[in-house]
Amino acid sequence: MTTAHNAFSTARFRVCPNCGGRLQGDQAVCPWCRTALTDRMMAMPPSPSPSAADQNAPEQTHHTGFFSHHDAPRFWRRLFVVVGLCLALLFVLSTSLAVYQGLQDRNRQLVGEALDLYEKGRTLYEEGRYDLAAAHFREALRIWPDFETARQALKLAEAQSAQQGEPAAPLPEVQEVDALLAEAVVAYEQGDYEKAATLLERILAARPDFRSEQITALAVDAHLKAGLALVEQDLFVEALRHFDQALALDPDNPELLRQRELANTYGTGLDALAKEDFLKAADAFRRVYLLDDSYRLVTQKLAEAHRRAGDVFFKNQEWCDAAEQYRQSYTVLPDVNVLDRAQQAESNCSERVNEIPVWDLPPTPTPTDTLPTPTPLPPGDFTFVATSVTTQYDQPCVGHYIRGVVRALDEAPLPGVSVLALDPWGNVYLGTSKANPPGMYDIPVPDVEATYQVYVVNDAGIPISPMVSVTFDSTMLGTGVACYAIDWQEWEQP
Template sequence: MTERRMPPEHPVAGPRPRPRQDLGGEPRQGTWRWVILALGLVFCSLSMVLGAAALGAYHGARDRALAMQEAAQEHYQRGLEHRQAGEWELARVEFEEALRLNPGLDEARQQLSEVLGRLAVQPTATSEARTQAVAALLAEAQALYAAGQWEEAARRLETVRSLDPDFQPDLLSELLYNTYLSAAQELEKAGRDEEALAFYGKALALRPDDPGVKAAQDRLTLYAAALSAWGRDWEEAVRLLEGLWELDPTYRDVEPRLVRALVAAGDAYRQQGGWCLAAERYARALRLRPDEAVQQKAEEAKAACARPTSTPRPTGTQAPLPAPTPEASPEATLKAAGPLPTGRILFSRYDPVRDMHEILIVPAEGGEPEVVAQEASQPAVSPDGQWLAFHSWERNRLGILIAPLAGGERQKPMRTTYLEDVQPTWSPDGKRLAFGSNRHGDRKWRVYVTWVEGREEAQELVFGEAPDWSRADGRLVFRGCGPTCEVWGLYVTDEQGAAQSLLVADPSATAPAWSPDGKWIAFMSNRDGNWELYVVGADGLGLRRLTNGPEHDGVPTWSPDGKWIAFLSHRTGAWGVYALPLEPGADVHLVTLVPGEYSDWMQEQLAWIP
């Protein structure tokens, strides 16, 4: 899975020294006393809060441990009763449960050993005796179910199923499902999310097509994952919480928590000098919940974003750019002799001033970009050049949509409904789309295929992301880890996902793109410490590097004639679309500078049409 991170064009900088204020003398002694006293009071208050929280957690854990010990003792006593009555199977079940709850209960361990010894030497129980034992266990489970003791009832029912799977199977399945679901809901209310997810999983194993349980599992999975990312990766927390908010804006504290995550992400970008990205995060937070302090931050970030120097250049150990020469400077390249690329290139940008994602089209030889779609990114054009598939940012139509490239209302019925569905690619016949998504509850990336005419739900193809469909032979290339998930890199598979072959063993390789003739694959990688373009043969041979500079190059796409590769680059300190001729020694051609920003440039996508 691609690691989420702040975009590399905004490096993390160390704390800046604050300017010293000359107030005309040293501070008075009394002032320092008051400051120290105030800090001491704050520290004491914080210690009391943390201490109370720790004490509460301690008492909660202690109470739960005592309850488990009492339950273990009850099971032990029941085991003794079953043993005295000669009900050896039931005695075994009770002693095992007692030890599960309290592994230190030595008397239960001794009794279990003796019961297992008796079971090993006694004749096999008659079917009537086994049926009676199983019926007794089922009756206990039903009593526990009626009492609302879901976890205990689930364990009894699972024991019944292990002893005799054919004993009243319909009733047993119904009871297990309802028990699992009730246990999951109770545990979720108690904040025991991991245990709740386990029970949701068991319920889905019995009824995989239950939309209510699947939705409940997805909501809880997103929330738990967001809590895991909280304070560690604000962009990931925002992405997860936004996905949850789209599913159910009333779930727990998702809305105020999402606002806090957006503001924290904005603050992080602000500290790095990424003003445009900070302005976008603040604007999204304000749309959910107005706040004067956030409004002030948004206005400051928007003003800084509008200044030409708002995008910082990378600093640190990176080598500086070479001095401009007539051959090296983008401006000189535009005037250089030799053939220029033909056709049109589509790319997307984010405008923080209007808070909008847009897809633009520009002549490949250079010119003024024109907007072709709003609230859209990641363009992909159908083989006949008539249709545009893209990732939609519309609040009520998140996912992947299709619209006429020439403009107008969407006519084809196909759309996906998951925020996580990204980077569409067309099949050679234009009847299907492949895309990457981590929409599933486990948040693992998968490649899906769906019909453009909306015949059925998207079908999972393989584990992976960033797919590209070859128009020459119908194969797909994608980033993944193979059938056994042992080696990360680029893989090639057929339309059914049945045969996966490793193309490039490189964990950082991503954004693969087929050449029009299906003989080559361009991709981006930071294998040498910086994001650069590479190309490799479809058979895995002939790997070579295409770019080499201190700035990032990536997201390649091929020209229709296969003689050029367009890509995004930050080589001038701002994002631009460039075209690279494949003939050795030729100049890189600046198509256009991107009039905007990217929240995650590695998720972008270009398209080149005649």
């Protein structure tokens, strides 16, 4: 017993500083709370030797603080459970609050929509359009069934509509409109733009208050693309119908205006070509060519119109006119056969001029002679005409210019008007009338022999006057101070 007691009394015991549990041996981790033990703890002094009474007493549970070291794992488990329950409860409360807030926002939105419909209905009622007013009041009640003011207004509108013999036409349900819109979007994405445009127009007619900006923009684009698809098939009448419907929704759209002008003018050229009015066809195709030289087959059609006009002049032995038309055709689209015909016509034109007796030749124009004035009543939708075309050989005309004055209907100088000159090689020269000197424009041209076609054009580059043709020949170019003066005046068709 003595040996055993001495061994017990000299044994070294340690206590975990975290949970107070008793440790034995060289344990590096507390078996109760799993706390890592340091070397300093290994050197703790020996525990006091127990007395005989202590040895015979029943083993007591060692307490540290308010709980036993045997209860430590159970405590942490309970703590984790409590914290988890608190977090779950907090999540449920926050979710419920968000759902409630969302419902409140939705209710406020619906009430706002109902109030908007009521206000529109009241405006329609005041305008005497009782059937549409009733439809708006009815839709407001569908959204907000407790809207008593709308209910009373609906009764009044229906009564007034009945007195006028007008049936109260209900607005389509939102679900019906959504279905139409979905069908229109599918048709648009599949490239069936005509169907998409038709469906969107139905929505705008039935429910002008339903997402009007979005549907209007989509309808305009659908009409534009439907028109362009018809242009590709040379169906210009049908294309113009779509462009006009789009312009009714968006009248200031520049692309719509441009495409309509192109389609209308190109179609006019095709009609004139089919009727063998080649000069009119050439004029129409020239206007399209100046606006967009890649439009459809405008280059080929313009060359064809000039060539066939040249053939008519050639057949009638009007050699000079034939040569000019062939040259115009060759300038747009070079062709050796057309060039041969042009050279033959020019040769015949020169021979014909040489055959005229001297006494039949017109007098040689002097620098101040006035050239023939274009007809004052030109065909087509023109807003300007040339009132005089003269040559100038004086010091103010240093170099070579096409110049002149643009005047309004009342003959006052008109600034801000564009005048365009086109040379045989397709180069464009542009001048604009100035505020100072009033109404004056000037277009410098190169020092080469060439014939220029001169027009007044609008902001889109479309001619709005008849064409005036002027030629800089070797005689004029040799002077160093030679200009053409072309004066224009605003013109109003009777």
